[in-house]
Amino acid sequence: MHAISDLVNDHNFVQLKGIGLKQLHLKIEALNPAGSIKMKTALGMIHDLETRGKIRPGSHLIESSSGSLGVALSIVCAERGYCFTCVIDPNSSQQSIKMMQALGAQVVLVDRRDENGGFLGSRIAYIKELIARDERILWLNQYANPENPRAHARTTALSIFENFDKVDYLFIGAGTTGTLMGCVQFFGTHSPDTKIIAVDSVGSVTFGFAAGTRHIPGLGTSRRPEIFSPVGIHELAMVAEADSIAMCRYLARSNGILAGGSTGTVLSAVAAWRGRIPDDATVVAISPDLGERYLDTIYHDAWVIERFGCIPTLPEHVTSCDAALAE
Numbered sequence: 241m242h243a244i245s246d247l248v249n250d251h252n253f254v255q256l257k258g259i260g261l262k263q264l265h266l267k268i269e270a271l272n273p274a275g276s277i278k279m280k281t282a283l284g285m286i287h288d289l290e291t292r293g294k295i296r297p298g299s300h301l302i303e304s305s306s307g308s309l310g311v312a313l314s315i316v317c318a319e320r321g322y323c324f325t326c327v328i329d330p331n332s333s334q335q336s337i338k339m340m341q342a343l344g345a346q347v348v349l350v351d352r353r354d355e356n357g358g359f360l361g362s363r364i365a366y367i368k369e370l371i372a373r374d375e376r377i378l379w380l381n382q383y384a385n386p387e388n389p390r391a392h393a394r395t396t397a398l399s400i401f402e403n404f405d406k407v408d409y410l411f412i413g414a415g416t417t418g419t420l421m422g423c424v425q426f427f428g429t430h431s432p433d434t435k436i437i438a439v440d441s442v443g444s445v446t447f448g449f450a451a452g453t454r455h456i457p458g459l460g461t462s463r464r465p466e467i468f469s470p471v472g473i474h475e476l477a478m479v480a481e482a483d484s485i486a487m488c489r490y491l492a493r494s495n496g497i498l499a500g501g502s503t504g505t506v507l508s509a510v511a512a513w514r515g516r517i518p519d520d521a522t523v524v525a526i527s528p529d530l531g532e533r534y535l536d537t538i539y540h541d542a543w544v545i546e547r548f549g550c551i552p553t554l555p556e557h558v559t560s561c562d563a564a565l566a567e
């Protein structure tokens with residue numbers, strides 16, 4: 241007998257065309273009940289509390305999430321009888337909010353910007369205030385919780401390792417950096433020759449760059465996550481959100497993959513790296529979610545034009561690269 245949260249599909253890889261690499265594989269993380277990679281983060285953090293006897297049915301959990309983790313936690317909490325409050329911000333997807341509410345979660349919107357112009361600092365300040373007033377509320381704290389990277393070392397990284405004879409380059413987006421740190425932990429031990437390329441959005445402060453306005457949820461932070469360490473990362477690629485959008489739209493039409501924004505960001509970094517990657521290299525990129533939750537944003541012309549001034553497109557040297565490969 242399975243519970244709904246047991247249905248994590250961790251072995252879905254698609255070989256991509258049209259980005260100029262012969263062996264480019266996209267790990268599709270969305271094919272589980274939560275629709276994103278965050279199903280594994282949610283299960284890892286909750287399992288830890290359960291095994292330590294910290295929660296029982298009726299316990300009240302709280303978390304700050306841009307949407308994906310919130311949906312995953314809403315599912316696991318509904319399944320196991322925990323109360324769940326999710327603290328979101330104006331960049332959270334409306335569809336994720338509706339899903340959380342339908343699953344019985346309480347959703348609280350924090351719309352005050354923090355000193356870096358983002359919302360994360362304000363969301364966390366709100367939670368700290370709440371748990372100081374009521375000690376029965378437990379904060380999962382994905383930004384500082386070692387169970388976040390541990391979950392990805394155990395699942396995401398292991399599945400990539402098992403599915404390929406060797407992985408030369410692994411491109412991973414950085415949000416809380418749970419996926420990134422988990423893969424660094426695992427590959428550092430089991431495949432130290434694999435080059436891990438971290439990908440972040442311009443405007444994120446995680447890697448020490450200046451804060452700036454960001455519109456796409458998932459990647460980037462306005463406050464460096466406690467679990468983050470640069471040790472073991474081969475290189476960093478910073479991607480402008482306009483390039484993420486251009487890649488998402490191109491991927492949909494060239495490969496039939498309607499991807500979420502962070503997938504566009506990661507693949508935009510792969511495209512930028514193309515000239516530095518040998519022809520016979522095996523490249524894996526992680527796609528954290530798919531695009532249905534972004535139909536009113538990334539895939540909506542008016543939304544894009546309002547924020548970016550035009551509909552961004554990929555440079556011709558990327559879109560014509562398959563012809564170049566065939567020559």
Ligand SMILES: Cc1ncc(COP(=O)(O)O)c(C=O)c1O
Nearest residue numbers: 308415416417418419458502528
């Ligand atoms: C859609 C999406 N992509 C990427 C990420 C980043 O993953 P991580 O938090 O493991 O760095 C997140 C995190 O919330 C996400 O929601």
